[in-house]
Amino acid sequence: xxxxxxxxxxxxxxxxxxxxxxxxxxxxxxxxxxxxxxxxxxxxxxxxxxxxxxxxxxxxxxxxxxxxxxxxxxxxxxxxxxxxxxxxxxxxxxxxxxxxxxxxxxxxxxxxxxxxxxxxxx
Numbered sequence: 150x151x152x153x154x155x156x157x158x159x160x161x162x163x164x165x166x167x168x169x170x171x172x173x174x175x176x177x178x179x180x181x182x183x184x185x186x187x188x189x190x191x192x193x194x195x196x197x198x199x200x201x202x203x204x205x206x207x208x209x210x211x212x213x214x215x216x217x218x219x220x221x222x223x224x225x226x227x228x229x230x231x232x233x234x235x236x237x238x239x240x241x242x243x244x245x246x247x248x249x250x251x252x253x254x255x256x257x258x259x260x261x262x263x264x265x266x267x268x269x270x271x
Contacts, residue, residue, distance in 0.1 A: 155163075
């Protein structure tokens with residue numbers, strides 16, 4: 150007698166197709182949100198740092214400089230389309246405050262020297 154058992158992969162594929170025919174975008178958004186909340190309740194900051202690192206490493210192995218330039222350009226354009234001058238002033242202020250809290254006088258002297266040297270090279 151032949152063994153006609155379906156593989157787990159095939160069963161999952163068939164179940165996914167059937168489910169997709171019975172549910173709309175809102176259904177998938179809701180279950181995605183629930184899954185995300187459950188994951189965040191069960192994992193700590195280190196978990197997310199680790200999976201982010203792994204994802205970043207995998208992405209960098211599969212893409213070149215032009216890929217990052219293109220997604221950076223798209224991200225910058227999307228951000229500029231969605232934000233006004235005040236947004237950029239606020240993030241600039243926050244960035245400046247964070248930098249000043251994390252660096253001392255020597256840091257600013259060094260970047261000033263590098264900037265001056267760069268101008269002299271022109």
